[in-house]
Amino acid sequence: MRAAWLPKLVVAPSFVLALLFIYGLIAWNGYLSLSASRLLPNYEFAGFQQYANLFESERFHVALSNMAVFGTLFVGGAMAIGLVLAILLDQKIRAEGVLRTIYLYPMALSFIVTGTAWKWILNPGLGLEHLVQQWGWESFSFDWLVDPDKAIYCIAIAGVWQSAGFVMALFLAGLRGIDDSIVKAAQVDGASLPRIYWRILIPSLRPVFFSTLMVVSHLAIKSFDLVMALTAGGPGFATDLPATFMYAMAFSRGQIGLGAASATVMLALVAAIVVPYLYSELRVKK
Amino acid sequence: MTAVSIRDIRKVYGKNTVILDDIDLEVASGEFVILVGSSGCGKSTLLNMVAGLDTPTAGSIAIGGRDVTHVPSKDRDIAMVFQSYALYPNMSVAGNIAFALEMRKVPKAERDAAVLRVAKMLQIEHLLERKPGALSGGQRQRVAMGRALARDPKLFLFDEPLSNLDAKLRVEMRAEIKLLHQRTHTTTIYVTHDQVEAMTLGDRIAVMRAGRIEQLDTPQAIYERPATKFVAEFIGSPSMNLFACERGGDGLRAGGVALPLNDAQRAALGASTALLYGLRPENVTLADHGVPGKVIMVEPTGPETYALIDTALGHLLARAPGRLVQRSGDAVQLAWRAEDAHLFDAKSELRVA
Amino acid sequence: MNRLSVHRVLLWAALLLFAAWFLTPLYVMVVTSLKDMQQVREGNLLSLPSDPTLASWAKAWSSACTGIDCGGLKPFFMNSLLMVVPAVAVSTAIGSLNGYVLAKWRFPGSEGLFAMLLFGVFMPMQVVLLPMSQVLGWLGIASSIWGLILVHVIAGIPSTTLFFRNYYVGLPDELVKAAMLDGAGFWRIFTRIVLPLSTPIMVVTLIWQFTNIWNDFLYGVVFSGADSKPITVGLNNLANTSSSVKEYNVDMAAAMIAALPTLFVYIVAGKYFVRGLTAGAVKG
Numbered sequence: 001m002r003a004a005w006l007p008k009l010v011v012a013p014s015f016v017l018a019l020l021f022i023y024g025l026i027a028w029n030g031y032l033s034l035s036a037s038r039l040l041p042n043y044e045f046a047g048f049q050q051y052a053n054l055f056e057s058e059r060f061h062v063a064l065s066n067m068a069v070f071g072t073l074f075v076g077g078a079m080a081i082g083l084v085l086a087i088l089l090d091q092k093i094r095a096e097g098v099l100r101t102i103y104l105y106p107m108a109l110s111f112i113v114t115g116t117a118w119k120w121i122l123n124p125g126l127g128l129e130h131l132v133q134q135w136g137w138e139s140f141s142f143d144w145l146v147d148p149d150k151a152i153y154c155i156a157i158a159g160v161w162q163s164a165g166f167v168m169a170l171f172l173a174g175l176r177g178i179d180d181s182i183v184k185a186a187q188v189d190g191a192s193l194p195r196i197y198w199r200i201l202i203p204s205l206r207p208v209f210f211s212t213l214m215v216v217s218h219l220a221i222k223s224f225d226l227v228m229a230l231t232a233g234g235p236g237f238a239t240d241l242p243a244t245f246m247y248a249m250a251f252s253r254g255q256i257g258l259g260a261a262s263a264t265v266m267l268a269l270v271a272a273i274v275v276p277y278l279y280s281e282l283r284v285k286k
Numbered sequence: 287m288t289a290v291s292i293r294d295i296r297k298v299y300g301k302n303t304v305i306l307d308d309i310d311l312e313v314a315s316g317e318f319v320i321l322v323g324s325s326g327c328g329k330s331t332l333l334n335m336v337a338g339l340d341t342p343t344a345g346s347i348a349i350g351g352r353d354v355t356h357v358p359s360k361d362r363d364i365a366m367v368f369q370s371y372a373l374y375p376n377m378s379v380a381g382n383i384a385f386a387l388e389m390r391k392v393p394k395a396e397r398d399a400a401v402l403r404v405a406k407m408l409q410i411e412h413l414l415e416r417k418p419g420a421l422s423g424g425q426r427q428r429v430a431m432g433r434a435l436a437r438d439p440k441l442f443l444f445d446e447p448l449s450n451l452d453a454k455l456r457v458e459m460r461a462e463i464k465l466l467h468q469r470t471h472t473t474t475i476y477v478t479h480d481q482v483e484a485m486t487l488g489d490r491i492a493v494m495r496a497g498r499i500e501q502l503d504t505p506q507a508i509y510e511r512p513a514t515k516f517v518a519e520f521i522g523s524p525s526m527n528l529f530a531c532e533r534g535g536d537g538l539r540a541g542g543v544a545l546p547l548n549d550a551q552r553a554a555l556g557a558s559t560a561l562l563y564g565l566r567p568e569n570v571t572l573a574d575h576g577v578p579g580k581v582i583m584v585e586p587t588g589p590e591t592y593a594l595i596d597t598a599l600g601h602l603l604a605r606a607p608g609r610l611v612q613r614s615g616d617a618v619q620l621a622w623r624a625e626d627a628h629l630f631d632a633k634s635e636l637r638v639a
Numbered sequence: 640m641n642r643l644s645v646h647r648v649l650l651w652a653a654l655l656l657f658a659a660w661f662l663t664p665l666y667v668m669v670v671t672s673l674k675d676m677q678q679v680r681e682g683n684l685l686s687l688p689s690d691p692t693l694a695s696w697a698k699a700w701s702s703a704c705t706g707i708d709c710g711g712l713k714p715f716f717m718n719s720l721l722m723v724v725p726a727v728a729v730s731t732a733i734g735s736l737n738g739y740v741l742a743k744w745r746f747p748g749s750e751g752l753f754a755m756l757l758f759g760v761f762m763p764m765q766v767v768l769l770p771m772s773q774v775l776g777w778l779g780i781a782s783s784i785w786g787l788i789l790v791h792v793i794a795g796i797p798s799t800t801l802f803f804r805n806y807y808v809g810l811p812d813e814l815v816k817a818a819m820l821d822g823a824g825f826w827r828i829f830t831r832i833v834l835p836l837s838t839p840i841m842v843v844t845l846i847w848q849f850t851n852i853w854n855d856f857l858y859g860v861v862f863s864g865a866d867s868k869p870i871t872v873g874l875n876n877l878a879n880t881s882s883s884v885k886e887y888n889v890d891m892a893a894a895m896i897a898a899l900p901t902l903f904v905y906i907v908a909g910k911y912f913v914r915g916l917t918a919g920a921v922k923g
Contacts, residue, residue: 337816
């Protein structure tokens with residue numbers, strides 16, 4: 001271990017890049033959020049004015065409440081369906097490989113592809129509505145996609161469709177990692193299968209559950225691509241999420257300071273979830 | 287000409303955790319020295335320091351008269367066999383054996399010759415093209431040794447190389463290692479937690495505990511005259527019988543019984559008030575007169591039989607050759623010679639006589 | 640277990656229903672892309688094309704309008720290709736070196752460095768978008784493929800490092816020790832021993848990076864110039880152009896074109912993909 005400087009030298013570039021491009025830029029963004037920047041960066045200090053503007057903005061309120069609704073539906077739906085799929089697939093099915101491939105393939109797609117496809121499927125005139133009507137339910141209507149109150153649910157549906165397989169893969173790996181002898185002991189003790197799942201297997205999934213929850217939650221907060229493809233934030237800004245809000249402010253509306261402020265809020269949201277989790281993980285590892 | 291000189295080695299983690307406490311060890315050229323002790327005693331740490339894989343907090347190490355305390359491993363001209371063998375999975379057996387020579391830019395012809403020579407010595411020529419994954423435990427062990435031998439180093443280090451083998455294989459490989467040493471006469475330091483290995487392989491044994499060497503001597507000496515209570519209990523299987531006794535009259539008493547003592551022992555008692563009296567099972571015989579007891583359990587092992595006997599001195603284990611007539615529940619009398627007893631001071635745990 | 644018991648029947652029904660839910664959008668995409676607009680209007684989402692045609696595919700590739708230009712997805716596809724290959728290669732290479740150091744050559748502060756990088760895996764990119772565009776502007780690569788490549792490499796290093804580091808931690812330390820005793824140094828241990836043992840994680844990382852970078856939209860839309868937009872941006876523009884008549888079949892064909900590369904990789908090397916997911920998210 002004599003040339004002790006060599007390993008350090010090798011990781012130094014990444015260290016420097018991370019320092020500059022992650023933490024340095026975050027700080028810079030932070031400064032922008034405290035400035036009076038509009039179309040162009042303006043480094044005049046403006047205190048918390050941008051944050052005040054942010055929290056007074058009706059559009060941002062919409063974005064935040066959408067975040068809550070979408071977040072809950074997306075995370076809840078993906079976790080629930082993912083867990084169900086994992087349990088179903090854990091039942092020693094012969095076609096497990098094929099089914100797993102089917103459940104997981106949406107993760108290989110871009111959110112833009114998913115958004116484009118679902119936009120067509122949920123198309124008010126020619127999509128789902130038209131299909132069901134052709135099947136006989138003449139009075140069926142499904143115009144959620146263009147309904148300001150309901151459009152956010154469409155995004156949740158598409159999001160869950162894309163991500164449930166991912167959750168399933170994680171839970172399945174967790175289930176498979178449980179020591180077989182524990183299950184056998186329970187069977188010898190006379191527990192039925194549902195009992196075994198409820199009392200033993202699902203509780204042992206707690207660590208997997210939390211790490212998955214964290215990953216899916218942070219995906220939810222970062223959702224941008226899916227919204228852009230499905231509704232572009234519309235109708236109007238009814239399906240705006242913090243990420244699309246930030247993009248709009250920073251790059252189309254010439255409100256760089258405001259955009260930077262919203263980005264900082266997003267960072268705070270993510271950090272609130274990720275940091276405690278990472279901290280507890282890295283501590284346990286010692 | 288390769289002696290190893292370990293002087294005042296100390297290893298401390300953080301502020302207070304002392305892993306090695308002032309270790310002094312001189313290994314003569316060509317000697318086979320064993321470091322033995324239970325886990326956590328520091329034997330592997332010490333070995334790693336000799337290898338250069340770990341640095342001491344204080345002290346020095348010299349190999350062949352040269353101070354290597356700050357010399358990197360690859361320049362110490364030593365070879366090491368690890369517990370897990372650490373064979374390179376992506377290379378063939380021949381590749382594994384030749385690797386070190388490759389690193390030293392030895393020309394191909396010489397390398398191949400060395401590989402062949404070593405393979406013949408260890409009888410693994412037929413395995414040269416295989417990858418480690420396709421070998422059995424015993425074969426992997428041999429390849430690991432081959433890798434060390436090919437280097438023709440000044441010093442061999444072994445870190446519990448037999449621990450991962452099953453019992454029968456372990457006995458076989460032990461013999462092979464001993465034979466190899468007799469052939470090559472390379473200075474060797476060998477770490478193990480198995481005291482049978484220590485006794486059979488070593489020219490000298492260092493019994494270690496909690497970062498210190500409790501006794502450094504030949505196997506016979508350690509067996510016949512253990513220097514501390516720990517060494518007495520650690521070496522010898524099954525363990526020595528040890529029970530507390532106190533001064534009574536001009537001798538020792540325990541459980542209302544006067545214990546056999548000879549004059550030399552009596553003289554050595556000195557100021558000690560609380561002592562421990564030790565007897566190895568093979569020295570405890572079932573006789574006509576002696577300490578009375580009742581047989582609790584009889585364990586025949588084939589060539590001999592062990593009997594656990596309940597006496598006023600506590601449970602004593604006796605070893606008898608062949609078969610025993612006595613059965614569980616029988617009353618017996620135990621006798622032994624005074625000179626077979628080992629006496630230790632109860633507080634300092636050091637040998638008294 | 641009685642194969643035909645009620646439980647198994649219900650189980651299979653559930654499994655198949657879910658499979659249908661997952662497969663339907665893909666089916667709809669394919670089927671719609673093979674129809675002409677008349678068939679689209681007359682039929683419904685699930686109906687098979689009465690007269691299948693690849694015209695939409697041809698149009699999506701070479702003549703569909705994506706804003707002002709009407710050159711189809713082809714230029715965007717090429718941009719993505721030009722961007723993906725170097726970005727994946729460089730970020731993977733750097734990740735493997737970082738992982739090697741962090742797993743086998745620990746030094747005081749290396750765990751801290753790892754934690755620092757780890758944060759980059761989770762941080763929302765929104766928070767560096769604005770400053771990053773400035774930086775790219777200064778470097779003169781703001782509107783070119785190089786800007787995108789740089790961003791993807793930097794953004795990829797935390798994830799690739801995570802994958803390799805976790806994998807290399809699983810390699811026995813004694814291998815490195817044995818090699819050191821044999822006389823190998825830092826680089827030789829890497830090239831002769833660690834790299835040859837890295838095939839599984841290499842594949843996982845390459846697939847993971849390829850999928851993520853190809854599928855990315857956010858950086859593509861923020862950091863690209865007129866001539867360097869990747870396919871996701873092209874697709875989004877195509878599907879959202881407010882031209883007179885919406886050609887859903889072309890939209891679907893375009894979506895398929897964008898999806899095929901990553902889908903193909905997934906089908907061919909799916910199990911590595913799964914390993915990547917579980918390796919990244921479930922620490923271990």
